[in-house]
Amino acid sequence: MNDKQRVAHFAAQRIKNGMTVGLGTGSTANYFIEALATRVVTEGLQVKAVSSSVVSSLKAQQYGLPLLGIEHISVLDVYVDGADEVSPDLSLLKGRGADLVREKLLAKAGTEFWVLIDQSKRVQHIGQNFPIPLEVIPFAWQMVQREVSQLGGQGRLRPSGNGDGLAVTSHGSLVLDVIFPPELDTRTLNDKLNSISGIVEHGIFFGLTTTLFTGHDGRIIEQ
Ligand code: 5RP
Numbered sequence: 001m002n003d004k005q006r007v008a009h010f011a012a013q014r015i016k017n018g019m020t021v022g023l024g025t026g027s028t029a030n031y032f033i034e035a036l037a038t039r040v041v042t043e044g045l046q047v048k049a050v051s052s053s054v055v056s057s058l059k060a061q062q063y064g065l066p067l068l069g070i071e072h073i074s075v076l077d078v079y080v081d082g083a084d085e086v087s088p089d090l091s092l093l094k095g096r097g098a099d100l101v102r103e104k105l106l107a108k109a110g111t112e113f114w115v116l117i118d119q120s121k122r123v124q125h126i127g128q129n130f131p132i133p134l135e136v137i138p139f140a141w142q143m144v145q146r147e148v149s150q151l152g153g154q155g156r157l158r159p160s161g162n163g164d165g166l167a168v169t170s171h172g173s174l175v176l177d178v179i180f181p182p183e184l185d186t187r188t189l190n191d192k193l194n195s196i197s198g199i200v201e202h203g204i205f206f207g208l209t210t211t212l213f214t215g216h217d218g219r220i221i222e223q
Contacts, residue, residue, distance in 0.1 A: 003118035003215030004082075008032040010220045011080055011114055011213055012039060017046050020073065022106035023060055024081020025053040025099065028116045032080050037063030050076060052102040054170065070102060079110030083205070084130055085123045086115065090212055090223075091186045093126045095133040095203035099169050104201050104208075112210040119216040126186045126204060131177035132193075133158070133203040138174050140198025145176060147196045151189075153178040173200050 001009070008031035015021055015036060023033055033056060039045040041064065049065045050073055051057040060067055081103060085093035092115060094103055107113045123129060134155070136144045145155050155178035158167040167175050180189060190206040193199055214221040 004028045007116045007215035009035045012036045019077040020048045022076045022079030026082040028082035076110045078112040079106045080114045090209040092205035100201040131179045134176040135173040135200040144198045152181040
């Protein structure tokens with residue numbers, strides 16, 4: 001078992017009967033979905049699940065987890081997801097998988113937000129290893145790019161997976177990946193990005209994590 005699997009199994013053990021659980025997206029979230037479904041089948045654990053992406057919905061259905069449509073909920077007991085980067089104040093960078101809107105809605109709807117990572121995701125500041133993804137309304141992308149350049153950001157539209165076009169999210173948005181100057185602190189950047197018209201959502205998750213579980217050399221660190 002690798003650290004991602006171990007941390008996902010650990011978190012799945014924390015889910016209690018009757019909870020409404022948000023399912024994240026990515027390899028760690030997939031391990032969590034599998035571990036949670038195993039408890040449902042083997043222990044008769046009763047949960048309702050809400051998914052953050054089509055891929056996670058398919059995974060949940062494959063394992064027989066009962067799913068609610070996101071439009072049917074306003075709060076969750078817990079949202080469980082991975083992250084691309086986690087800084088010491090538990091801010092996150094997410095969205096390499098592009099669909100940020102549902103992930104952030106579920107993170108905010110969760111009474112708790114559990115983040116599952118291995119040690120490789122720890123960074124000193126958000127944006128250290130990856131650009132910040134901005135999900136933008138297609139016709140606004142140049143206006144957004146101009147505004148972020150005034151903050152010192154350098155952005156480029158994300159190409160599609162096969163490289164012959166642009167990445168398009170499930171809501172029909174484009175993704176502008178932006179490198180910001182490292183001296184811009186996360187809170188300030190989060191506030192500025194929240195205020196730019198044309199940005200549907202962005203990949204900084206500031207002040208949302210309630211518990212971080214890090215798998216590190218076979219151990220789980222909880223903070
Ligand atoms: C998707 C995400 C993922 O949580 C993030 O990319 C981590 O993925 P993985 O668990 O595969 O390392 O933010 O938008």
